[in-house]
Amino acid sequence: xxxxxxxxxxxxxxxxxxxxxxxxxxxxxxxxxxxxxxxxxxxxxxxxxxxxxxxxxxxxxxxxxxxxxxxxxxxxxxxxxxxxxxxxxxxxxxxxxxxxxxxxxxxxxxxxxxxxxxxxxxxxxxxxxxxxxxxxxxxxxxxxxxxxxxxxxxxxxxxxxxxxxxxxxxxxxxxxxxxxxxxxxxxxxxxxxxxxxxxxxxxxxxxxxxxxxxxxxxxxxxxxxxxxxxxxxxxxxxxxxxxxxxxxxxxxxxxxxxxxxxxxxxxxxxxxxxxxxxxxxxxxxxxxxxxxxxxxxxxxxxxxxxxxxxxxxxxxxxxxxxxxxxxxx
Amino acid sequence: xxxxxxxxxxxxxxxxxxxxxxxxxxxxxxxxxxxxxxxxxxxxxxxxxxxxxxxxxxxxxxxxxxxxxxxxxxxxxxxxxxxxxxxxxxxxxxxxxxxxxxxxxxxxxxxxxxxxxxxxxxxxxxxxxxxxxxxxxxxxxxxxxxxxxxxxxxxxxxxxxxxxxxxxxxxxxxxxxxxxxxxxxxxxxxxxxxxxxxxxxxxxxxxxxxxxxxxxxxxxxxxxxxxxxxxxxxxxxxxxxxxxxxxxxxxxxxxxxxxxxxxxxxxxxxxxxxxxxxxxxxxxxxxxxxxxxxxxxxxxxxxxxxxxxxxxxxxxxxxxxxxxxxxxxxxxxxxxxxxxxxxxxxxxxxxxxxxxxxxxxxxxxxxxxxxxxxxxxxxxxxxxxxxxxxxxxxxxxxxxxxxxxxxxxxxxxxxxxxxxxxxxxxxxxxxxxxxxxxxxxxxxxxxxxxxxxxxxxxxxxxxxxxxxxxxxxxxxxxxxxxxxxxxxxxxxxxxxxxxxxxxxxxxxxxxxxxxxxxxxxxxxxxxxxxxxxxxxxxxxxxxxxxxxxxxxxxxxxxxx
Numbered sequence: 001x002x003x004x005x006x007x008x009x010x011x012x013x014x015x016x017x018x019x020x021x022x023x024x025x026x027x028x029x030x031x032x033x034x035x036x037x038x039x040x041x042x043x044x045x046x047x048x049x050x051x052x053x054x055x056x057x058x059x060x061x062x063x064x065x066x067x068x069x070x071x072x073x074x075x076x077x078x079x080x081x082x083x084x085x086x087x088x089x090x091x092x093x094x095x096x097x098x099x100x101x102x103x104x105x106x107x108x109x110x111x112x113x114x115x116x117x118x119x120x121x122x123x124x125x126x127x128x129x130x131x132x133x134x135x136x137x138x139x140x141x142x143x144x145x146x147x148x149x150x151x152x153x154x155x156x157x158x159x160x161x162x163x164x165x166x167x168x169x170x171x172x173x174x175x176x177x178x179x180x181x182x183x184x185x186x187x188x189x190x191x192x193x194x195x196x197x198x199x200x201x202x203x204x205x206x207x208x209x210x211x212x213x214x215x216x217x218x219x220x221x222x223x224x225x226x227x228x229x230x231x232x233x234x235x236x237x238x239x240x241x242x243x244x245x246x247x248x249x250x251x252x253x254x255x256x257x258x259x260x261x262x263x264x265x266x267x268x269x270x271x272x273x274x275x276x277x278x279x280x281x282x283x284x285x286x287x288x289x290x291x292x293x294x295x296x297x298x299x300x301x302x303x304x305x306x307x308x309x310x311x312x313x314x315x316x317x318x319x320x321x322x323x324x325x326x327x328x329x
Numbered sequence: 330x331x332x333x334x335x336x337x338x339x340x341x342x343x344x345x346x347x348x349x350x351x352x353x354x355x356x357x358x359x360x361x362x363x364x365x366x367x368x369x370x371x372x373x374x375x376x377x378x379x380x381x382x383x384x385x386x387x388x389x390x391x392x393x394x395x396x397x398x399x400x401x402x403x404x405x406x407x408x409x410x411x412x413x414x415x416x417x418x419x420x421x422x423x424x425x426x427x428x429x430x431x432x433x434x435x436x437x438x439x440x441x442x443x444x445x446x447x448x449x450x451x452x453x454x455x456x457x458x459x460x461x462x463x464x465x466x467x468x469x470x471x472x473x474x475x476x477x478x479x480x481x482x483x484x485x486x487x488x489x490x491x492x493x494x495x496x497x498x499x500x501x502x503x504x505x506x507x508x509x510x511x512x513x514x515x516x517x518x519x520x521x522x523x524x525x526x527x528x529x530x531x532x533x534x535x536x537x538x539x540x541x542x543x544x545x546x547x548x549x550x551x552x553x554x555x556x557x558x559x560x561x562x563x564x565x566x567x568x569x570x571x572x573x574x575x576x577x578x579x580x581x582x583x584x585x586x587x588x589x590x591x592x593x594x595x596x597x598x599x600x601x602x603x604x605x606x607x608x609x610x611x612x613x614x615x616x617x618x619x620x621x622x623x624x625x626x627x628x629x630x631x632x633x634x635x636x637x638x639x640x641x642x643x644x645x646x647x648x649x650x651x652x653x654x655x656x657x658x659x660x661x662x663x664x665x666x667x668x669x670x671x672x673x674x675x676x677x678x679x680x681x682x683x684x685x686x687x688x689x690x691x692x693x694x695x696x697x698x699x700x701x702x703x704x705x706x707x708x709x710x711x712x713x714x715x716x717x718x719x720x721x722x723x724x725x726x727x728x729x730x731x732x733x734x735x736x737x738x739x740x741x742x743x744x745x746x747x748x749x750x751x752x753x754x755x756x757x758x759x760x761x762x763x764x765x766x767x768x769x770x771x772x773x774x775x776x777x778x779x780x781x782x783x784x785x786x787x788x789x790x791x792x793x794x795x796x797x798x799x800x801x802x803x804x805x806x807x808x809x810x811x812x813x814x815x816x817x818x819x820x821x822x823x824x825x826x827x828x829x830x831x832x833x834x835x836x837x838x839x840x841x842x843x844x845x846x847x848x849x850x851x852x853x854x855x856x857x858x859x860x861x862x863x864x865x866x867x868x869x870x871x872x873x874x875x876x877x878x879x880x881x882x883x884x885x886x887x888x889x
Binding site: 004101104122123124125126127128129131132136139140142143146147150154155158198199203205206207210213214217238240247248249250251252253256258259260261263267268271 | 382390392432446447450708709710711712713714715716718719722723726727729730731733734737738741742744745746747777778780781782784785787788789791792795796799802803821824825828829830831832833835836837838839840842843844845847848851852855
C-alpha cells in the first residue's frame with residue numbers, strides 16, 4: 001500500500017512559540033489594515049445601486065466614468081469585473097426622496113445614450129435601500145454569533161470543558177485570521193463571503209475535533225503519558241488523514257477559484273485560506289491552549305477516571321498533569 | 330449473509346428512489362410571445378429548481394410606502410397587500426414565481442426568467458384603484474383660474490420652457506390635428522362629432538384670461554372639463570397642483586387629474602388635464618373580470634365586467650349622465666380619452682389604453698384590475714435582476730469547476746487507496762446522486778453559492794472515507810485480520826465522523842435561518858451534502874466491503 005507520512009514522530013508542539021508569533025503578526029497586521037481601510041462591504045450591506053454591464057469590445061474606462069458623472073453619480077465606483085469587457089458600476093447611497101429603482105434606470109439610460117441602444121448589455125442590477133442593507137448586516141452578525149454559540153454548546157455537550165475551550169479559541173483564531181486575510185486581499189464582504197466564513201468555522205472545528213477525538217481516545221489508554229506527548233502522538237497519528245483530506249478539499253476549492261468565475265471568487269479565496277488556517281490552528285492554537293489549560297487547572301483523579309472509564313486504574317494515574325507542567329515550563 | 334442482503338436492498342432502494350426523484354418530468358411553463366402575451370408550453374426537464382442567480386430573473390422586495398401618511402397596522406396591511414400582489418403575479422404567469430411575506434413589513438417577489446425590471450415593478454406596485462368619474466361641466470376650473478394665478482404669483486412660480494400658443498388661428502389647426510392624431514376615437518361617430526363641436530368653441534385661450542402664469546400655460550380641451558398644456562410645463566404644473574394651498578382653493582366636490590395621453594399639435598406635444606366630479610359613479614371594487622383586446626377603431630382596449638351591484642349602480646348613474654363625458658381614472662390618472670355616454674351602460678364596459686400602448690400593457694392592466702387594488706401604497710425596498718445569460722454562464726462555469734474537482738478527487742483516491750479508493754469513488758458517485766435527489770425531493774433551490782458548496786462538499790465527503798481507511802490501515806498494522814480490521818476501522822472512525830459533521834450541520838442550519846436567497850441555497854446544499862456523505866461513507870462503502878469480503882471468501886490481504 002502507498003503510504004505518506006506514516007509512523008511519523010514529529011514534535012509539532014515544540015515550535016508553538018514561533019507559530020503563534022507568526023500568526024499574531026499576521027492577525028495584528030491584518031486588523032491594522034482593516035482599521036485603516038475599513039471593511040470593503042458589498043452593496044447588500046451598504047445599500048445603493050450596482051450595475052454589471054458587458055461590452056462587446058473593451059471600452060474606454062474614462063468614457064464610462066464621464067458618462068456616469070454626467071448622469072449625476074459622481075461618487076460612483078467603476079471596476080473591471082473579470083474580463084476587460086465586463087464592468088461593475090456602483091453608486092452608493094441614496095438621495096432623499098428618490099425611489100430605489102430609479103438610479104439603475106438612470107444609469108442604464110445614460111450608458112445606452114453614450115454607447116448605443118444595446119451597448120453595453122446590463123447583465124445584473126442590484127438596488128438596495130439603506131434600511132434593507134442595515135437589516136442584512138445585522139442578520140449576518142447574528143448568524144456569525146449564533147453559529148459560534150451553537151458550536152460551543154455542542155462541544156460542551158460532547159467534550160469536557162478543557163477541549164471545548166481550546167477548540168473554541170482555535171476557531172476564534174480562524175475567524176480573526178480570515179478577517180485579516182480578507183482585509184489584506186481587499187475582498188468584498190458579501191453575504192456569500194459571510195457564508196464562506198461560517199463554513200470555514202465549521203471546517204476548522206471539524207479538523208480540531210478529529211485531533212481531539214484522537215487525544216481523548218489516547219488518554220483513555222492504560223499507559224499514562226504526558227499530555228504533551230499524547231498531543232504530539234495524536235497529531236502524528238492523524239497526519240495522513242489530515243494531509244489527504246486537506247489535499248482533496250484544496251483541490252476542489254482550487255478548481256472553484258480558477259474555473260467557477262468572478263462571482264464566486266471571493267468565496268473561493270476565503271475557503272482556500274480557511275483550509276490553511278483551520279489546519280494550522282488545530283495543531284498550533286488548540287494544542288498549546290489545551291496544554292496551558294491543563295497546567296493551570298490540572299485534572300483531578302476523578303476527571304482522569306471519567307476520561308477513561310474502561311481503563312484499569314494504575315496507582316500513579318494523576319501523573320499526567322505533572323510532566324506536562326515540567327515539559328512546558 | 331442475510332444482513333448483506335438487507336444492506337444491498339437498502340442501497341439499491343435508495344438509488345431507485347433517487348433516480349425517481351431526479352427523473353425528467355413534464356413541467357408546464359409559460360412562455361412569452363414577442364408581443365408580450367403568454368402561452369403555455371410543456372417542457373421536460375430534471376426537477377431541480379434553479380435560484381434566480383442561475384436562471385436569471387428578478388428579486389423584488391416591497392414595503393409599505395409611508396411618504397403619504399402613516400399606516401397604523403403595517404403587518405396587517407402587508408398581509409392584505411400580499412394576497413393582491415400574489416394574484417397579480419400568478420396572472421403574470423411566470424412559472425415558479427415566489428411571492429411571500431418577509432419579516433413583518435415586507436413582501437418578497439422572486440420571478441425567474443423575467444428581467445424586465447420596470448414592468449414587474451409596475452405590476453407589483455401599481456395601486457390599481459379604478460374610478461369612473463364624470464368630467465366637470467360647470468366651468469369650475471375656469472372660475473378658479475384667477476385664484477390659481479394669484480397663488481402662483483404669490484409663490485413666485487415661473488412658467489416652464491414653453492408658453493401656450495395664444496393666437497386665434499390655432500383654433501382650426503388644433504381642431505383638425507386633434508381629430509387626426511387621436512388614436513382613441515372613442516365609442517361612436519357621435520362622440521367624435523360632439524368633440525368637434527366643442528373643439529371649435531373652446532380650443533383657444535381660455536375665456537376670462539387674467540394673464541396670470543397658470544392661465545397662460547393651460548389651453549381648453551375638446552370637451553367640458555378637459556384642458557391641455559405643453560408637456561414641458563408638466564413638472565411645474567404637477568408640483569403646483571400638489572401644493573396644499575392649491576388643494577384648498579379647489580372648488581368643493583371637484584378634483585384635478587392629469588391624463589395618460591398626449592397629443593401633438595403643430596409639432597408640440599400637449600398633455601391633458603381634467604377637472605372631474607370628485608364622487609366616482611362606480612369603483613374598481615365592483616369589478617369581477619377584465620381582459621385585454623384590440624379593437625380596429627380604438628386600438629388596444631381592456632374589456633371589463635362589473636358585478637351585479639356595480640352594474641346596477643353603473644346603469645343608474647350613466648342614465649343620469651347621458652351626453653356627459655366619463656373619465657376612467659386609474660391611480661388618479663385619467664386613462665385614454667374620456668368617452669361620451671350615449672346611453673345607459675350596464676355591467677360591461679371598456680377602457681381605451683390610449684396611444685402607443687401595446688397588448689402587453691393592456692394585459693398587465695387587466696391583470697392588476699382583476700386582482701384588485703392594493704390596500705396600501707407600496708414602495709421598492711430592494712430590487713435585483715440577473716440576466717439569463719449571466720445565469721447560464723454561472724452554471725457552465727460551476728459545472729466545469731465541479732467536473733475538474735471530481736476528476737482530481739477520483740485521481741487522488743484511486744492513486745492512494747487503490748481498490749479501497751475504487752469503493753470510495755463508487756460511494757462518491759452514489760453520494761452525488763443522493764445529494765441531488767435530496768435537493769429535488771425537498772424542492773430546494775439550487776443557487777451559485779449552493780453549487781460552490783456542492784463542489785466543496787465533494788472534497789469534504791471524501792474526509793469520512795479517509796478517516797475510515799486510515800483507521801483500517803492502523804488496525805491492519807496491528808496485525809488484525811482483514812475482516813476485523815474493516816469492522817474496527819468503521820467502528821472507531823464513527824465518533825469522529827459524527828462529531829465533525831454534526832458541528833457543520835449546526836452552522837449550516839444557522840445560515841439557513843438567517844441567510845437570504847443564494848445563501849439559503851448554500852446552507853441547504855451543505856446540509857443535504859453532509860447527510861448524504863454520512864450515509865454513503867458509513868453505510869454504502871461498508872456494504873461494498875461486505876460484498877467484497879463475501880465474494881472473495883475470506884481474503885487475506887486488502888488493497889488499501
